[in-house]
Amino acid sequence: QAKSQGRNRCCMYDASSDDGQSKRANLEQDLRQAIQQQQLTLVYQPQFHVGESAPRRVEALLRWPHPVHGHITPNEFIPLAEATGLMADIGLWALENACLHFLHWRRNGLELEKLAVNVSAIQIDGHFARRIQQILQSLQFDPHWLELEVTESLMMSSTTEVARQIEVLQAMGVEFAIDDFGTGYSSLSKIKAMPVKALKIDQSFVAGINSDPNDYEIVRAIILMASSLNMLVIAEGVETADQAEALQRLGCEWMQGYFFSHPLDSDTLFNQYRR
Numbered sequence: 403q404a405k406s407q408g409r410n411r412c413c414m415y416d417a418s419s420d421d422g423q424s425k426r427a428n429l430e431q432d433l434r435q436a437i438q439q440q441q442l443t444l445v446y447q448p449q450f451h452v453g454e455s456a457p458r459r460v461e462a463l464l465r466w467p468h469p470v471h472g473h474i475t476p477n478e479f480i481p482l483a484e485a486t487g488l489m490a491d492i493g494l495w496a497l498e499n500a501c502l503h504f505l506h507w508r509r510n511g512l513e514l515e516k517l518a519v520n521v522s523a524i525q526i527d528g529h530f531a532r533r534i535q536q537i538l539q540s541l542q543f544d545p546h547w548l549e550l551e552v553t554e555s556l557m558m559s560s561t562t563e564v565a566r567q568i569e570v571l572q573a574m575g576v577e578f579a580i581d582d583f584g585t586g587y588s589s590l591s592k593i594k595a596m597p598v599k600a601l602k603i604d605q606s607f608v609a610g611i612n613s614d615p616n617d618y619e620i621v622r623a624i625i626l627m628a629s630s631l632n633m634l635v636i637a638e639g640v641e642t643a644d645q646a647e648a649l650q651r652l653g654c655e656w657m658q659g660y661f662f663s664h665p666l667d668s669d670t671l672f673n674q675y676r677r
């Protein structure tokens with residue numbers, strides 16, 4: 403119940419209503435303003451290695467606390483940003499600010515191994531790698547600390563340009579993870595050839611792990627495949643002890659979800675886990 407209140411409350415706009423069109427236009431205007439006025443924020447969800455109570459990794463997640471409409475969920479404003487040309491700026495803003503928080507934690511006694519940042523396919527143009535390199539260099543942020551989460555479809559359909567950008571970043575030490583893994587149409591042979599360090603099991607499979615035999619088998623197969631390919635596997639959306647236990651029994655070593663921690667703002671994360 404608590405989940406439907408408080409920090410995760412959000413509002414959806416009904417696009418089918420008569421004024422859906424104008425609401426969308428207003429929302430686009432608001433989003434432009436939010437970017438200019440730095441209203442977007444980031445929260446961080448810890449990722450835990452099995453059996454450990456302190457996180458070693460975090461994933462950065464965007465938040466938009468709208469002055470009138472309350473919290474607008476990324477599942478709503480990111481598609482809007484992608485459709486209106488705003489995603490490139492938002493994406494770079496998120497990356498730079500997440501790096502700044504990560505460095506701040508490090509300097510003050512919370513040393514994490516990895517910062518994961520989501521990347522939208524639309525961000526990957528011919529300048530992508532260079533822009534990221536500039537940010538990392540100017541912040542003196544070690545590229546090995548950064549993991550970029552991309553979708554399965556991006557990795558599968560990747561054009562030579564996308565592949566080139568990814569290669570440049572990897573050569574610097576940046577790692578890649580496939581988000582929501584299992585929901586796309588990856589072929590085994592392609593996954594093997596892909597320059598990917600980690601697979602994130604989609605939360606829909608985790609949700610059904612103890613109730614749906616198909617979900618259980620899918621999770622089992624993903625974990626087996628990842629370990630035989632020397633990839634790291636991270637379960638997302640772990641909400642209960644039963645789910646965590648089932649995942650651990652199947653050999654999943656990394657977990658993320660409300661059972662362990664909700665996404666936290668930078669200070670809360672720092673205060674909770676600093677040594």
Ligand code: C2E
Pocket residue numbers: 447462463464475476477480493496519520521522551581582605638639640641658659660661665
């Ligand atoms: P995602 O990257 O797959 O992130 C996981 C989502 O699941 C997050 O939702 C997170 O808050 C939520 N979550 C975490 N633990 C649990 C759990 O135990 N149960 C359930 N039911 N949900 C859990 P959020 O923050 O609303 O983000 C939604 C999506 O928006 C993300 O999915 C990601 O695709 C996208 N997104 C968020 N931040 C960024 C960003 O900076 N850039 C880009 N391109 N996309 C982002």
Ligand code: MG
Pocket residue numbers: 461520551581
């Ligand atoms: Mg993600």
Ligand code: MG
Pocket residue numbers: 581582602604605638
């Ligand atoms: Mg995901």
Ligand code: MG
Pocket residue numbers: 582
């Ligand atoms: Mg998702």
